[in-house]
Amino acid sequence: MKSGAIRRLATGLAVTVAAGMLGVAVPGQAHAAATSxxxxxxxxxxxxxxxxxxxxxxxxxxxxxxxKRPGVRQYMKVYLRAYGLLPVEDADKYKYRAGPVTVHAGQxxxxxxxxxxxxxYDSDGWIRL
Structure with a gap:
């Protein structure tokens, strides 16, 4: 095998190992980004x-x-309501986040x-986004 081929093989192997380690190192963050x-x-x-x-x-x-302290199983809740429509809520014991909840608010x-x-936290009233 020529030295150029060996170098490309070694580089490809290093990239593959690094990508695999990254997936193992931060599975919670990768999962959080995928479902937010x-x-x-x-x-x-x-x-x-x-x-x-x-x-x-x-x-x-x-x-x-x-x-503020992710990874600790605790009660969390998120509530969202568009004016004139029914509210959507997610509440339970979670480690990383409550939600996502989505409503079609238009304007x-x-x-x-x-x-x-x-x-x-409570917005204590209707807010425009």
Whole structure:
């Protein structure tokens, strides 16, 4: 085998091993990115134990609640309601996030709530995004 072929083989093997290690090193983050909201982040509402992030895409609004301490199984909740429509909510014990929940808001205002443990966020009214 010529030295150029050996070098290409070694480089290809190194890239394959590095990619495999990256997938093993951060499986939670890779999974979180795959199932979070689509669109652009329009608002972020921090509170004592976490953050509610709100995204918007083509008239749809999506929200997730993220804890300040991910990896610890705890009660989390995300609530989203477009004006005049029924609310959508996800609440349970999670390690990494509650949600995503999505509503078709169009140009309507929305009401957003989030909770991680005892800490809560409530928009306390309708907000325009």
């Amino acid at each position: 909201c689509e669109g652009r982040k329009v608002r972020s509402f921090p509170f004592s134990t976490g953050t509610v992030e709100v995204y918007k895409r083509r008239g749809y609004v999506c929200a997730i609640t993220l804890p 309507r205002k929305v009401w957003v709530k989030g909770q991680v443990g005892r800490g809560t």
